Amino acid sequence: MHLPPIISIVSKKRAGKTTLIVKLIPELKNRGYRVGTLKHDTHGFDIDHEGKDTYKHKEAGSDTVVISSPWKISIIKDVSQEMSVDEVLKSYFLDVDIVITEGYKKANKLQIEVFRKGAHEYPMYKKGDKSTTIAIASDTPLDVDIPIYNINDIKAIADLIESKLLLKPL
Amino acid sequence: MHLPPIISIVSKKRAGKTTLIVKLIPELKNRGYRVGTLKHDTHGFDIDHEGKDTYKHKEAGSDTVVISSPWKISIIKDVSQEMSVDEVLKSYFLDVDIVITEGYKKANKLQIEVFRKGAHEYPMYKKGDKSTTIAIASDTPLDVDIPIYNINDIKAIADLIESKLLLKPL
Numbered sequence: 001m002h003l004p005p006i007i008s009i010v011s012k013k014r015a016g017k018t019t020l021i022v023k024l025i026p027e028l029k030n031r032g033y034r035v036g037t038l039k040h041d042t043h044g045f046d047i048d049h050e051g052k053d054t055y056k057h058k059e060a061g062s063d064t065v066v067i068s069s070p071w072k073i074s075i076i077k078d079v080s081q082e083m084s085v086d087e088v089l090k091s092y093f094l095d096v097d098i099v100i101t102e103g104y105k106k107a108n109k110l111q112i113e114v115f116r117k118g119a120h121e122y123p124m125y126k127k128g129d130k131s132t133t134i135a136i137a138s139d140t141p142l143d144v145d146i147p148i149y150n151i152n153d154i155k156a157i158a159d160l161i162e163s164k165l166l167l168k169p170l
Numbered sequence: 171m172h173l174p175p176i177i178s179i180v181s182k183k184r185a186g187k188t189t190l191i192v193k194l195i196p197e198l199k200n201r202g203y204r205v206g207t208l209k210h211d212t213h214g215f216d217i218d219h220e221g222k223d224t225y226k227h228k229e230a231g232s233d234t235v236v237i238s239s240p241w242k243i244s245i246i247k248d249v250s251q252e253m254s255v256d257e258v259l260k261s262y263f264l265d266v267d268i269v270i271t272e273g274y275k276k277a278n279k280l281q282i283e284v285f286r287k288g289a290h291e292y293p294m295y296k297k298g299d300k301s302t303t304i305a306i307a308s309d310t311p312l313d314v315d316i317p318i319y320n321i322n323d324i325k326a327i328a329d330l331i332e333s334k335l336l337l338k339p340l
Contacts, residue, residue, distance in 0.1 A: 018223045022230035029231045037227040041239040047224065047246075048217050053188045053209055053272060060192035061199045062207040062270075066262050069211040070252040075245040075262050082240040092236050092245050100232075102223060 003089045004036070005165035008101040010133075011114040012124060017102050020114050020137055020151065024100060027158040033166065036096035038088060040103030048076060085109065098166060110134050110164060114151065115142065135160055173259045174206070175335035178271040180303075181284040182294060187272050190284050190307055190321065194270060197328040203336065206266035208258060210273030218246060255279065268336060280304050280334060284321065285312065305330055 009017045009024075021037060028035050048055040054076065057065045064077040083091070085107045093099050101109065105124070111133045115123040117140040125133045127145045135147040137157055142148055149157050179187045179194075191207060198205050218225040224246070227235045234247040253261070255277045263269050271279065275294070281303045285293040287310040295303045297315050305317040307327055312318055319327050 018226055022226050025227065025230040025232050034233050035231065036234040036236070037224075037232040039223055039227070039235070039237045041237050044239055044241060045222075045224075045237055045244070047219070047222075047237065047244045049219070052215075052217075054207075054215075054217065056188055056192050057195065057207040057209070057272075060195040061205065062195050063204045063266055064206040064262060065209070066206070066258055067209045067211050067215055067217065068253055068258055069214055071214060071249065073245075073247050073249055073253060073258070074215070074217045075243075075247075077243050077245075077262070079241065079243055083238055083243060088236055088238055088243070092247070093234060096233055102227075 001090060001094070003086065004093050004096050004099050006038075006085065006089065006099040006101060006109045007161050007165060008104045008107060008109045008111040008132075009114060010103060010105045010111050010124070012120050015114045015116050015119045016151070017114050020112075020154075020157070021100055021102055023154045024158060024161070027154050028098060028161070031158065031162065033097040034095065036093045036099040038085070038093075038099055038101045038104070040101065098161070108132055112137055112149075112157065112160075115139070116151065134164060171260060171264070173256065174263050174266050174269050176208075176255065176259065176269040176271060176279045177331050177335060178274045178277060178279045178281040178302075179284060180273060180275045180281050180294070182290050185284045185286050185289045186321070187284050190282075190324075190327070191270055191272055193324045194328060194331070197324050198268060198331070201328065201332065203267040204265065206263045206269040208255070208263075208269055208271045208274070210271065268331070278302055282307055282319075282327065282330075285309070286321065304334060 011017050054065050054067050066075050113136045115138040137149045137151045139151045224235050224237050236245050283306045285308040307319045307321045309321045
């Protein structure tokens, strides 16, 4: 089974993970890749609308609710324990070329950290860290020993992701 | 691969499919079954909340958006053509004991029709039909040649589903 490559966009709280991801998605799509995204939620989420039939099914105790249309399918499913990232890849992402995760700092996948000086004093990454962080997307210079990318230079960040994960070596 | 048994709850519009399904779910759960439900949507649905990160991922063009937590996982995925019921069973329902569909009249699965005299003049099922309809859940007597169940007798309808789909013959 061939799992798609995966890059984690991580940061301290409110540094701008979603903002970076929603810019990277169309950039990678424009380059011809099928893109999947995986958000890590630790607090509990509520994705459906009260009053919809699917919402009523779930409220009534359905273990897995699926709604299927000619254009889109959606699944809401109880789990007895959190699925690992690799389990999620195997179950739901076999038909994409790349998966971007929002969060999953501890999943040990290649990571890009997002840092904004208005949000925090220091990034999570520190010089000398043995980590899977391959770069920091930042709005300010930082004293670190890994590459820093301008947080707004989406093409350069997509180039990095492409070169590390998607392009075959010549 | 062992696909779970499936029963379709069908009707003309607004006869009360959802109402019956949300009563059947806890009844079957109480009998110890893991229950999945599948709703057929032909018009297009919108399941996420505007402004949520997952909504933004999808808006940005992500082909498959997944949100994973310790209790629940949800997937929103574009499809190029509608998945068949059997494809949905294989992909998302292998870990339940029974699947109830809302709609899917044409899927050729065993069906229970819901009929209410306040909603329509006649049921879809007609005497002599060669169909997969095994019973009608009705609030009124009907001149048909298949069993009629009181629409409010959930135990009897669950008994029917159990005997046709879940219980092994002695």
